[in-house]
Amino acid sequence: MCWGVPGVLIDMEPEKGIARVDFGDGVPREVLIGITGERLERGSLVIVHAGVIISTIDEKGLVETYSLLSDLMREAGEQEDEGMRSYYDYLLRLSRQLRGGDSS
Amino acid sequence: MSMDEKKLEATSSGELAERDFLDKLEGAFRSNIHVAVSLRNLIHRLAEKALMRGIGRIVIMDFCGTHEWSIVHFGIRSLMPRNVELVAGPGCPVCVTPSKYIEYAVKLSFEGITVYTYGDAYRLKSLRPINGAYSLQEARSDGASVQVVTSFIDAIRLANMSGRESVFLGIGFETVAPGYAVAFKKNIVPGNLAFLSQVKLTPPAMRLSLELLMKEKLDYRFGVIAPGHVSTITGAKAWSFASEEMGIPVVIAGFEPIDVLIAIAEILRQIVNNESKTVIEYRRAVTWSGDEEAQRNINEVFTTIDDAWRGIGIIPRSGLELSDRYASHNAFEKYSLKRISSDDWEYDLPRGCKCGLVTLGKAKPTDCPLFMKACTPDRPIGPCMVSVEGTCSIWARFGGGGLADEVARSLEVY
Numbered sequence: 001m002c003w004g005v006p007g008v009l010i011d012m013e014p015e016k017g018i019a020r021v022d023f024g025d026g027v028p029r030e031v032l033i034g035i036t037g038e039r040l041e042r043g044s045l046v047i048v049h050a051g052v053i054i055s056t057i058d059e060k061g062l063v064e065t066y067s068l069l070s071d072l073m074r075e076a077g078e079q080e081d082e083g084m085r086s087y088y089d090y091l092l093r094l095s096r097q098l099r100g101g102d103s104s
Numbered sequence: 105m106s107m108d109e110k111k112l113e114a115t116s117s118g119e120l121a122e123r124d125f126l127d128k129l130e131g132a133f134r135s136n137i138h139v140a141v142s143l144r145n146l147i148h149r150l151a152e153k154a155l156m157r158g159i160g161r162i163v164i165m166d167f168c169g170t171h172e173w174s175i176v177h178f179g180i181r182s183l184m185p186r187n188v189e190l191v192a193g194p195g196c197p198v199c200v201t202p203s204k205y206i207e208y209a210v211k212l213s214f215e216g217i218t219v220y221t222y223g224d225a226y227r228l229k230s231l232r233p234i235n236g237a238y239s240l241q242e243a244r245s246d247g248a249s250v251q252v253v254t255s256f257i258d259a260i261r262l263a264n265m266s267g268r269e270s271v272f273l274g275i276g277f278e279t280v281a282p283g284y285a286v287a288f289k290k291n292i293v294p295g296n297l298a299f300l301s302q303v304k305l306t307p308p309a310m311r312l313s314l315e316l317l318m319k320e321k322l323d324y325r326f327g328v329i330a331p332g333h334v335s336t337i338t339g340a341k342a343w344s345f346a347s348e349e350m351g352i353p354v355v356i357a358g359f360e361p362i363d364v365l366i367a368i369a370e371i372l373r374q375i376v377n378n379e380s381k382t383v384i385e386y387r388r389a390v391t392w393s394g395d396e397e398a399q400r401n402i403n404e405v406f407t408t409i410d411d412a413w414r415g416i417g418i419i420p421r422s423g424l425e426l427s428d429r430y431a432s433h434n435a436f437e438k439y440s441l442k443r444i445s446s447d448d449w450e451y452d453l454p455r456g457c458k459c460g461l462v463t464l465g466k467a468k469p470t471d472c473p474l475f476m477k478a479c480t481p482d483r484p485i486g487p488c489m490v491s492v493e494g495t496c497s498i499w500a501r502f503g504g505g506g507l508a509d510e511v512a513r514s515l516e517v518y
Contacts, residue, residue: 033283049280050276054279060388
């Protein structure tokens with residue numbers, strides 16, 4: 001299955017096939033760039049599966065991922081938390097900021 | 105496709121209306137209850153039409169754990185007309201990793217070689233014990249060198265730091281394969297880290313599952329909900345064999361319940377109209393040709409082999425092995441481990457476990473005598489219960505309720 005975790009691309013080293021992605025905790029983590037590099041830029045919203053960037057998403061896609069995940073959490077008996085909402089808000093804000101514009 | 109093209113494609117006004125309806129719905133997202141009710145009604149109307157045209161039963165197969173999760177979680181099965189059955193197909197790479205290869209990894213870990221593995225493969229049990237250990241988890245508690253990682257890049261970093269001889273158990277489908285490929289191509293895998301490739305390809309498994317179903321259920325019609333994320337890499341074209349050669353409608357769908365319902369409606373629409381096309385519903389992420397650079401990288405680094413699937417057998421051209429150029433990283437070569445061939449393949453599931461049949465969509469988890477009795481998420485016996493992606497695990501953890509209840513309420517079913 002391809003549970004994808006959303007994150008924001010902070011920077012990349014295309015010659016190594018590596019990028020650093022912030023998954024919402026402010027700590028950039030190394031991932032492998034699985035897709036065509038030209039589709040990626042600083043601030044791109046990406047879906048990461050098992051440490052591999054498998055696609056980019058737009059803001060609408062991120063909102064959909066959020067609702068799917070929050071349903072899953074509820075079902076799994078996890079608390080419906082403010083934390084997760086603020087995590088998604090953080091990703092959106094960071095993405096907009098890094099892309100150098102506020103598209104809201 | 106422009107609206108005009110769509111109009112040209114539609115041949116009857118009824119079909120046009122249905123298509124138009126589906127297109128409008130595509131814009132909607134989230135589990136909008138009104139949309140869900142409309143879709144449920146549309147699905148029932150189409151199923152009725154199919155019956156009127158003499159089409160008895162229809163089986164729709166999904167090939168992705170996330171789709172199966174959506175179907176189970178939102179209770180979509182309970183919304184289906186009686187003549188439409190939803191079946192889970194091969195969507196879990198950990199579930200089909202042969203017992204023998206787990207045994208190889210356990211053996212290496214006892215020989216002082218550090219084995220890096222994903223969390224669910226760590227708990228995966230083999231048929232035979234090695235030094236008394238049935239899994240990497242048991243090997244570790246017996247002092248072997250095993251480390252759980254969440255990604256290949258973690259294993260690369262740790263192997264670089266330790267400098268020790270190590271192996272990565274490279275499980276996955278087409279989603280993770282381009283990541284493995286790019287690491288080898290960019291030459292960032294250290295010499296002390298070997299790769300035990302367990303990368304499996306989904307189209308050959310889809311073909312086999314469908315062929316088996318078609319053989320067994322002669323008067324049925326079939327449809328496929330194809331995996332979304334795999335398709336971002338492979339492109340929709342990877343599934344066109346099913347629609348073109350086998351006459352089976354294919355829809356590549358997103359993961360929301362609405363996406364899945366739209367896919368089912370489109371499949372039924374095609375069946376009623378005697379069409380078989382590959383259609384992309386998940387247009388926000390999937391294209392016809394996929395990510396060509398990712399495909400090129402995979403083809404450069406790996407070669408396609410006939411591969412063993414646990415509980416199922418050898419499926420032709422269904423696995424990826426490191427190509428000769430990367431032979432020094434290939435754990436099979438480095439440690440003289442033999443790949444399973446069709447001559448020495450043996451049934452490798454625990455006694456009573458139906459994971460192989462469940463994976464192929466020939467049995468439901470509830471058909472297995474062990475399901476939720478001897479085999480539970482806390483004490484899993486079979487691989488389909490061990491992996492969070494496994495159909496048994498999804499059924500066990502996320503059964504029933506949700507959207508279906510709401511829809512039933514709004515229809516005043518109860």
